[in-house]
Amino acid sequence: MLPKKTKYAIKALTALAKVYYDKKPLRISQIAETEKIPRKFLEAILLELRHQGFVGSKMGVTGGYYLTKHPEEIMLSDIIRATGGPIALLPCVSLNFYETCEECPHEELCSLREVVLEVREASLKILSKTSLTHLILKEKKLIRNVKK
Amino acid sequence: MLPKKTKYAIKALTALAKVYYDKKPLRISQIAETEKIPRKFLEAILLELRHQGFVGSKMGVTGGYYLTKHPEEIMLSDIIRATGGPIALLPCVSLNFYETCEECPHEELCSLREVVLEVREASLKILSKTSLTHLILKEKKLIRNVKK
DNA sequence: AAATATACTACTAATTTAGTGGGAATTAGA
DNA sequence: TCTAATTCCCACTAAATTAGTAGTATATTT
Numbered sequence: 001m002l003p004k005k006t007k008y009a010i011k012a013l014t015a016l017a018k019v020y021y022d023k024k025p026l027r028i029s030q031i032a033e034t035e036k037i038p039r040k041f042l043e044a045i046l047l048e049l050r051h052q053g054f055v056g057s058k059m060g061v062t063g064g065y066y067l068t069k070h071p072e073e074i075m076l077s078d079i080i081r082a083t084g085g086p087i088a089l090l091p092c093v094s095l096n097f098y099e100t101c102e103e104c105p106h107e108e109l110c111s112l113r114e115v116v117l118e119v120r121e122a123s124l125k126i127l128s129k130t131s132l133t134h135l136i137l138k139e140k141k142l143i144r145n146v147k148k
Numbered sequence: 149m150l151p152k153k154t155k156y157a158i159k160a161l162t163a164l165a166k167v168y169y170d171k172k173p174l175r176i177s178q179i180a181e182t183e184k185i186p187r188k189f190l191e192a193i194l195l196e197l198r199h200q201g202f203v204g205s206k207m208g209v210t211g212g213y214y215l216t217k218h219p220e221e222i223m224l225s226d227i228i229r230a231t232g233g234p235i236a237l238l239p240c241v242s243l244n245f246y247e248t249c250e251e252c253p254h255e256e257l258c259s260l261r262e263v264v265l266e267v268r269e270a271s272l273k274i275l276s277k278t279s280l281t282h283l284i285l286k287e288k289k290l291i292r293n294v295k296k
Numbered sequence: 297a298a299a300t301a302t303a304c305t306a307c308t309a310a311t312t313t314a315g316t317g318g319g320a321a322t323t324a325g326a
Numbered sequence: 327t328c329t330a331a332t333t334c335c336c337a338c339t340a341a342a343t344t345a346g347t348a349g350t351a352t353a354t355t356t
Contacts (some may be wrong), residue, residue, distance in 0.1 A: 005345075011260075027301070041345065047304075058353090059302045061300045061301055062355065063301040063355095085149070103183065108290070111286035111287040119270075119274050122270040126270060153313080175331095175332075176333075188316055188317080194333090205334090206332090207323060207333045207334075208324065209329095209330065210331090211323070211332045
């Protein structure tokens with residue numbers, strides 16, 4: 001399961017993506033309110049996302065956060081890895097958080113590892129192709145379908 | 149990520165599957181040794197798996213554990229759910245551990261939910277079709293390929 | 297100077313994970 | 327019947343992770 005931190009990060013970045021072309025920063029408190037994220041927690045998350053290069057910020061009275069990349073370039077897999085850790089089910093098949101299974105004598109002979117590798121590939125295929133832009137367009141479609 | 153408990157459960161059940169036709173129970177200590185699982189922890193895990201109906205046990209000096217279902221009928225998804233919890237990335241798309249996202253006004257209009265649902269389907273497609281028998285056959289293949 | 301943002305450090309409380317300890321109950325065999 | 331070897335089961339613990347919160351410093355606009 002994804003930690004709340006990751007879910008909040010996705011929601012916050014999506015909110016920033018929605019106003020990407022406004023060229024004005026969005027305040028933490030504004031995001032926190034519309035997305036129903038605890039204010040102080042969101043502050044910490046956005047700070048981390050800034051350190052990781054996802055967003056930029058402006059201090060002071062007209063301050064706030066803004067995306068530093070185009071929403072099309074920010075993939076769900078990136079956000080998950082930056083805030084929540086591995087996508088893989090086991091460390092021995094994780095690309096970015098790899099660890100050996102000490103109890104496994106030969107990693108290449110582990111059939112469980114093979115299956116779990118398949119699962120990772122299947123998940124990544126979806127998560128690494130879904131951008132913030134995708135999420136926004138998808139939401140618009142969903143709303144249109146309801147109105148019909 | 150899967151908890152160690154789940155990984156241990158899979159390993160232990162696979163060990164039991166390998167001797168399924170022997171009609172003799174396997175001792176905890178024996179499984180613990182060959183699979184390098186902490187003895188006492190494995191004891192607790194097997195006890196739980198018995199309560200859930202995966203295995204049966206025999207007490208006393210010739211005692212041990214044995215599978216109560218055919219290895220072909222025990223799927224990875226079953227073991228994960230019994231010992232580790234949800235396969236889904238978010239509670240709002242979990243079949244067996246469903247919870248609403250309080251911050252989501254309309255679940256059906258959440259685009260993140262749709263994507264995460266896709267991921268669950270993709271993962272489940274693999275995990276619910278992989279049985280203990282599959283794991284054992286896969287391992288044999290891997291070993292054969294190395295020897296060639 | 298005042299008001300209002302973010303920056304940053306340092307906590308905390310609750311939950312989950314990964315076990316361990318020890319005694320009771322059961323069984324087979326001498 | 328006694329003993330050794332096994333599972334059963336309850337209670338506990340230690341460490342890590344998660345989900346935050348508090349408070350002060352710093353920057354920016356008016």
